Amino acid sequence: xxxxxxxxxxxxxxxxxxxxxxxxxxxxxxxxxxxxxxxxxxxxxxxxxxxxxxxxxxxxxxxxxxxxxxxxxxxxxxxxxxxxxxxxxxxxxxxxxxxxxxxxxxxxxxxxxxxxxxxxxxxxxxxxxxxxxxxxxxxxxxxxxxxxxxxxxxxxxxxxxxxxxxxxxxxxxxxxxxxxxxxxxxxxxxxxxxxxxxxxxxxxxxxxxxxxxxxxxxxxxxxxxxxxxxxxxxxxxxxxxxxxxxxxxxxxxxxxxxxxxxxxxxxxxxxxxxxxxxxxxxxxxxxxxxxxxxxxxxxxxxxxxxxxxxxxxxxxxxxxxxxxxxxxxxxxxxxxxxxxxxxxxxxxxxxxxxxxxxxxxxxxxxxxxxxxxxxxxxxxxx
Amino acid sequence: xxxxxxxxxxxxxxxxxxxxxxxxxxxxxxxxxxxxxxxxxxxxxxxxxxxxxxxxxxxxxxxxxxxxxxxxxxxxxxxxxxxxxxxxxxxxxxxxxxxxxxxxxxxxxxxxxxxxxxxxxxxxxxxxxxxxxxxxxxxxxxxxxxxxxxxxxxxxxxxxxxxxxxxxxxxxxxxxxxxxxxxxxxxxxxxxxxxxxxxxxxxxxxxxxxxxxxxxxxxxxxxxxxxxxxxxxxxxxxxxxxxxxxxxxxxxxxxxxxxxxx
Amino acid sequence: xxxxxxxxxxxxxxxxxxxxxxxxxxxxxxxxxxxxxxxxxxxxxxxxxxxxxxxxxxxxxxxxxxxxxxxxxxxxxxxxxxxxxxxxxxxxxxxxxxxxxxxxxxxxxxxxxxxxxxxxxxxxxxxxxxxxxxxxxxxxxxxxxxxxxxxxxxxxxxxxxxxxxxxxxxxxxxxxxxxxxxxxxxxxxxxxxxxxxxxxxxxxxxxxxxxxxxxxxxxxxxxxxxxxxxxxxxxxxxxxxxxxxxxxxxxxxxxxxxxxxxxxxxxxxxxxxxxxxxxxxxxxxxxxxxxxxxxxxxxxxxxxxxxxxxxxxxxxxx
Numbered sequence: 015x016x017x018x019x020x021x022x023x024x025x026x027x028x029x030x031x032x033x034x035x036x037x038x039x040x041x042x043x044x045x046x047x048x049x050x051x052x053x054x055x056x057x058x059x060x061x062x063x064x065x066x067x068x069x070x071x072x073x074x075x076x077x078x079x080x081x082x083x084x085x086x087x088x089x090x091x092x093x094x095x096x097x098x099x100x101x102x103x104x105x106x107x108x109x110x111x112x113x114x115x116x117x118x119x120x121x122x123x124x125x126x127x128x129x130x131x132x133x134x135x136x137x138x139x140x141x142x143x144x145x146x147x148x149x150x151x152x153x154x155x156x157x158x159x160x161x162x163x164x165x166x167x168x169x170x171x172x173x174x175x176x177x178x179x180x181x182x183x184x185x186x187x188x189x190x191x192x193x194x195x196x197x198x199x200x201x202x203x204x205x206x207x208x209x210x211x212x213x214x215x216x217x218x219x220x221x222x223x224x225x226x227x228x229x230x231x232x233x234x235x236x237x238x239x240x241x242x243x244x245x246x247x248x249x250x251x252x253x254x255x256x257x258x259x260x261x262x263x264x265x266x267x268x269x270x271x272x273x274x275x276x277x278x279x280x281x282x283x284x285x286x287x288x289x290x291x292x293x294x295x296x297x298x299x300x301x302x303x304x305x306x307x308x309x310x311x312x313x314x315x316x317x318x319x320x321x322x323x324x325x326x327x328x329x330x331x332x333x334x335x336x337x338x339x340x341x342x343x344x345x346x347x348x349x350x351x352x353x354x355x356x357x358x359x360x361x362x363x364x365x366x367x368x369x370x371x372x373x374x375x376x377x378x379x380x381x382x383x384x385x386x387x388x389x390x391x392x393x394x395x396x
Numbered sequence: 397x398x399x400x401x402x403x404x405x406x407x408x409x410x411x412x413x414x415x416x417x418x419x420x421x422x423x424x425x426x427x428x429x430x431x432x433x434x435x436x437x438x439x440x441x442x443x444x445x446x447x448x449x450x451x452x453x454x455x456x457x458x459x460x461x462x463x464x465x466x467x468x469x470x471x472x473x474x475x476x477x478x479x480x481x482x483x484x485x486x487x488x489x490x491x492x493x494x495x496x497x498x499x500x501x502x503x504x505x506x507x508x509x510x511x512x513x514x515x516x517x518x519x520x521x522x523x524x525x526x527x528x529x530x531x532x533x534x535x536x537x538x539x540x541x542x543x544x545x546x547x548x549x550x551x552x553x554x555x556x557x558x559x560x561x562x563x564x565x566x567x568x569x570x571x572x573x574x575x576x577x578x579x580x581x582x583x584x585x586x587x588x589x590x591x592x593x594x595x596x597x598x599x600x601x602x603x604x605x606x607x608x609x610x611x612x613x614x615x616x617x618x619x620x621x622x623x624x625x626x627x628x629x630x631x632x633x634x635x636x637x638x639x640x641x642x643x644x645x646x647x648x649x650x651x652x653x654x655x656x657x658x
Numbered sequence: 659x660x661x662x663x664x665x666x667x668x669x670x671x672x673x674x675x676x677x678x679x680x681x682x683x684x685x686x687x688x689x690x691x692x693x694x695x696x697x698x699x700x701x702x703x704x705x706x707x708x709x710x711x712x713x714x715x716x717x718x719x720x721x722x723x724x725x726x727x728x729x730x731x732x733x734x735x736x737x738x739x740x741x742x743x744x745x746x747x748x749x750x751x752x753x754x755x756x757x758x759x760x761x762x763x764x765x766x767x768x769x770x771x772x773x774x775x776x777x778x779x780x781x782x783x784x785x786x787x788x789x790x791x792x793x794x795x796x797x798x799x800x801x802x803x804x805x806x807x808x809x810x811x812x813x814x815x816x817x818x819x820x821x822x823x824x825x826x827x828x829x830x831x832x833x834x835x836x837x838x839x840x841x842x843x844x845x846x847x848x849x850x851x852x853x854x855x856x857x858x859x860x861x862x863x864x865x866x867x868x869x870x871x872x873x874x875x876x877x878x879x880x881x882x883x884x885x886x887x888x889x890x891x892x893x894x895x896x897x898x899x900x901x902x903x904x905x906x907x908x909x910x911x912x913x914x915x916x917x918x919x920x921x922x923x924x925x926x927x928x929x930x931x932x933x934x935x936x937x938x939x940x941x942x943x944x945x946x947x948x949x950x951x952x953x954x955x956x957x958x959x960x961x962x963x964x965x966x967x968x969x970x971x972x973x974x975x976x
């Protein structure tokens with residue numbers, strides 16, 4: 015039967031990650047949200063303590079975490095600050111295709127340097143004209159001697175302004191849709207033809223660097239192709255089985271943080287002669303928020319557990335991502351509501367969390383796409 | 397150098413403390429346990445001393461319950477080399493704890509060159525174990541240490557006393573140093589450190605193994621209760637110049653005798 | 659009735675005041691007082707008024723400065739010869755360090771920092787706080803005698819009546835023995851103020867301060883009681899104080915034993931930063947200011963008149 019307890023080691027991991035989140039990230043979250051700057055000191059410290067790149071296998075210098083361990087860490091970092099977590103989590107999103115589908119030489123060449131100093135990676139899938147319709151991407155990959163040549167434009171690329179490594183999904187022929195998609199690694203940010211756009215101004219996750227990236231005849235050595243031409247779509251799907259629960263875990267962390275703020279405020283704020291925690295309207299809201307956070311967490315943990323058992327988790331990964339993201343948006347909105355007028359002011363931390371929550375419903379597969387994935391899985395069984 | 401650190405596991409500072417049903421102790425069922433905060437400074441100083449003296453080892457020792465060994469594992473994850481746990485579920489008093497720690501250190505087979513402890517445990521706030529332990533081992537001790545420099549086993553220590561003054565001590569190892577906040581900045585346990593900690597040696601003994609029995613109890617507690625409720629706030633009119641001096645005098649008197657904060 | 663020794667420390671012309679608090683509670687027992695060094699004559703007669711049968715000045719080489727081992731060795735000898743049931747002291751920096759080592763030399767038990775005690779039938783029973791004061795418990799000592807007790811200063815209060823005793827002054831010769839940890843020098847208290855987040859006492863100014871230069875009166879109050887000065891957001895936004903002094907939601911969160919809020923209304927953002935202060939004093943001309951609902955002691959008055967009076971009154975008693 016299933017054991018809902020974390021192992022004592024997982025409890026220590028959680029405790030340490032939460033300590034880092036509360037002491038290092040939370041006090042600075044508002045400041046970096048307002049300035050929009052990259053909090054390099056905090057990110058580097060997180061890396062030094064082993065909180066980053068959790069997907070790298072031990073044979074290549076990684077720590078050897080299970081998928082569930084990674085979820086615990088991500089939840090804690092998101093509790094600290096969603097923007098900073100997005101920056102750190104994006105490394106795993108980019109490195110996962112290499113860890114899952116690269117050969118040993120590639121893993122050594124690309125992954126190991128990330129365990130030796132704090133490096134930053136970008137995962138390039140979305141384009142200005144192709145978001146949810148990812149299989150219709152238009153960035154092309156063409157053979158030219160012992161290189162591939164990449165042409166196209168990517169949009170909403172996290173870390174683009176700072177990345178040492180770009181993992182690019184591109185196609186040999188857009189007409190082939192998913193069958194034409196390949197995945198290749200660009201590890202030379204000074205290569206000719208690579209143009210990084212201006213930093214986007216966003217509603218939330220403002221300390222996270224997001225830009226357009228344009229490739230004009232960018233030449234990449236053939237040995238950087240992950241798998242074979244045409245393997246890209248399967249690699250992407252395998253990656254999403256890991257990364258969707260991870261993003262869902264960040265929604266859980268953010269929602270827990272918003273809930274904790276709301277509970278504390280409700281005990282302190284007095285209206286009509288008693289703390290608002292004593293009024294039913296607030297009690298009912300808090301109860302719903304708490305149930306939804308715990309339910310989200312359980313979905314994330316099951317989706318991760320399935321992978322650790324070597325089982326397929328595609329359906330659960332979508333359940334977790336859709337549910338956790340949607341519930342996070344509700345919880346964050348309710349948290350602002352509980353704070354009332356003060357919640358609307360940036361003097362208090364909940365308005366930032368509400369702005370941050372919105373993105374989780376959009377990136378890594380929109381809540382609508384997740385539902386289509388789920389329905390497809392269900393109907394394909396009968 | 398053989399470096400030892402003595403740690404205690406205590407309730408988290410945010411935990412709500414309530415006396416148990418029969419007033420013999422507090423309710424412990426839903427307590428979150430942490431490493432005593434002052435002991436974190438001790439662990440850090442032990443690790444810094446190890447780093448400055450190659451070939452040294454840090455052994456962390458704890459007397460307490462078996463069900464939670466997190467504090468020891470945190471110390472190992474921070475970088476200690478091995479750990480010793482003396483199992484005890486009772487609420488031992490300071491005398492028994494010091495005697496158990498002494499027994500555990502002696503049983504390790506290593507002679508302690510220096511022992512670091514926190515200056516007090518935030519559960520019972522007795523501030524006795526460091527000095528008792530040093531006395532039992534017949535070594536000098538300095539407590540409330542906020543500055544520590546070491547070279548070749550000779551320590552220069554700054555001890556904080558009343559009025560913010562500092563007594564500067566010189567002492568050669570072996571010695572016991574009880575650490576205060578401000579001595580250093582305790583490092584985080586790194587995640588790889590946490591994963592490696594489970595492979596580090598953890599020796600376990602009973603109280604009897606280290607020569608401690610009920611006959612060693614010296615202090616008995618009973619009648620645990622919550623402190624009296626704070627009296628309702630008092631408000632004094634002092635817009636009229638004629639009453640200002642007496643109002644202020646009264647408030648100062650209350651601060652000293654009722655609130656006892658000055 | 660028990661035979662009790664009260665260990666004290668000599669100040670410039672007296673002994674530490676906690677000694678008198680302890681003597682008051684020991685009335686009716688056979689009590690001696692001892693200090694390392696010369697107890698001033700004036701102190702001897704004061705101690706006699708409150709019950710000291712004998713006042714011993716312990717003298718010997720290497721005892722001019724405190725050392726854990728020197729004082730412990732000196733006292734062990736003296737106590738051993740005296741046949742005491744109990745040894746008391748105020749829980750000063752020195753006694754907190756000395757008494758555990760000393761009690762260990764007798765294999766005896768010690769009750770630390772009691773806030774009250776009784777000596778019914780010559781047997782000690784005390785009350786002490788645990789868990790940073792969140793809980794109180796009764797404490798008793800068993801096993802070999804003498805038993806050791808330290809008492810928190812200001813907890814008992816000065817004795818309300820005298821209980822005169824003989825007050826014989828006598829010197830006693832003691833040996834410091836081997837001292838392995840010795841004081842090389844003493845660095846006087848630093849003049850820099852503690853950081854707000856560490857401060858035990860905080861004095862804060864609000865919008866009513868009217869100008870930055872007016873914070874001078876808060877500095878004077880702070881100097882009188884060893885406090886750190888803070889400010890509300892209103893004062894900082896108006897330029898009366900730098901942001902580093904701000905206490906509140908977007909400033910620092912503080913938890914001192916005493917927080918004195920001067921001309922601060924007590925907006926919820928400010929309360930968020932100081933609500934866990936042990937004791938809150940508020941000074942404000944508006945009797946309906948929200949801060950008064952949180953203050954333990956509220957003074958409805960003009961801070962420019964009240965603060966200087968408060969400074970003088972505190973200087974008198976500190």
